[in-house]
Amino acid sequence: MRHLLSIEDLSREEITAILDRAESFAEVAGRPIKKVPTLRGRTVVNLFYEASTRTSSSFELAAKRLSADVVSIRSSGSSVEKGESLKDTVQTLSAYDPAAIVIRSPHVGAAALVARWTAAAVVNAGDGKHEHPTQALLDLFTMRRRLGKLRGARVWIVGDVLHSRVARSNILGLQAVGAQVTVCGPPTLIPRDIEALGCAVEHSLDGLHAADVIYALRLQQERMTGAFIPSLREYAACFQIDGRRLRPGQLLMHPGPVNRGVELSADVIDSPQAAIAQQVEAGVVVRMAVLYELLAAEPPTSSPTRPAADMPASNASQREHAPAASSASAHAEATA
Numbered sequence: 001m002r003h004l005l006s007i008e009d010l011s012r013e014e015i016t017a018i019l020d021r022a023e024s025f026a027e028v029a030g031r032p033i034k035k036v037p038t039l040r041g042r043t044v045v046n047l048f049y050e051a052s053t054r055t056s057s058s059f060e061l062a063a064k065r066l067s068a069d070v071v072s073i074r075s076s077g078s079s080v081e082k083g084e085s086l087k088d089t090v091q092t093l094s095a096y097d098p099a100a101i102v103i104r105s106p107h108v109g110a111a112a113l114v115a116r117w118t119a120a121a122v123v124n125a126g127d128g129k130h131e132h133p134t135q136a137l138l139d140l141f142t143m144r145r146r147l148g149k150l151r152g153a154r155v156w157i158v159g160d161v162l163h164s165r166v167a168r169s170n171i172l173g174l175q176a177v178g179a180q181v182t183v184c185g186p187p188t189l190i191p192r193d194i195e196a197l198g199c200a201v202e203h204s205l206d207g208l209h210a211a212d213v214i215y216a217l218r219l220q221q222e223r224m225t226g227a228f229i230p231s232l233r234e235y236a237a238c239f240q241i242d243g244r245r246l247r248p249g250q251l252l253m254h255p256g257p258v259n260r261g262v263e264l265s266a267d268v269i270d271s272p273q274a275a276i277a278q279q280v281e282a283g284v285v286v287r288m289a290v291l292y293e294l295l296a297a298e299p300p301t302s303s304p305t306r307p308a309a310d311m312p313a314s315n316a317s318q319r320e321h322a323p324a325a326s327s328a329s330a331h332a333e334a335t336a
């Protein structure tokens with residue numbers, strides 16, 4: 001894997017290998033000293049042109065826990081405010097010879113453009129309403145831990161699907177691993193032709209009881225150019241997940257930031273069925289695994305004599321996943 005621009009860059013096997021690798025890093029994260037020397041002497045640049053709390057902090061922490069030198073730049077306070085273009089900024093930062101550039105931008109396709117301008121590996125940390133592949137990976141990681149397996153899981157994605165890069169990456173990622181996806185929201189917030197991605201579409205929560213996972217989305221008001229809902233109150237009345245709608249045993253997820261009282265009621269956010277804090281926690285180890293895969297993993301070889309020990313964490317992918325599964329060999333590799 002040269003870049004991670006879209007979840008579609010990854011096969012089912014590659015997704016599983018990243019989740020397994022993240023399990024080995026979760027083991028490291030449980031130690032008092034959470035650092036491994038894997039990327040010592042290498043540089044990771046985080047370039048954030050759009051607001052971020054979870055994604056930016058977890059990418060920074062992930063690179064630091066791998067011992068990389070990290071430069072984090074936000075558009076506010078940088079020369080972007082003076083009018084420097086994305087291309088000039090990338091070329092300037094490329095002078096530091098970064099091993100990876102992590103980019104978030106409000107523009108669809110920005111990460112793909114950056115990949116054309118730099119020799120570094122590029123990770124898409126969200127490009128407009130297009131994709132957010134590492135969010136989908138951390139969500140898959142969280143679901144696999146809580147459910148034990150992903151194949152056959154019934155996942156309802158509820159809310160503003162139209163403006164959500166998280167929804168798009170999750171639909172594609174969940175289907176790659178054999179989960180069944182239903183998207184649900186008012187017709188104005190569901191993209192036309194979304195069924196072409198292979199998911200079912202609902203415009204009411206009537207069938208929600210059948211879901212194993214309810215994945216709620218924020219209304220992306222910053223991307224809305226017109227009136228997509230009559231009012232927040234009416235939206236909440238029809239689509240808010242609250243204590244009456246969340247059935248016992250269902251897992252509740254949200255990528256954050258949550259608008260309390262809009263897509264989720266306060267009681268469900270704080271319930272043990274909510275995995276929101278675990279999603280944040282997973283963000284660090286999954287992003288460590290992505291950086292590892294891009295910068296440190298051995299390239300695949302066609303030689304049949306090559307020992308499988310090249311990718312120890314992938315060995316774990318052969319077995320069914322118990323919650324919190326990890327392998328001693330993967331652990332050894334993570335600390336190498």
Ligand code: ASP
Binds near residue numbers: 132217255256
């Ligand atoms: N944090 C996620 C994103 O950057 C979801 C959201 O903002 O609603 O896309």
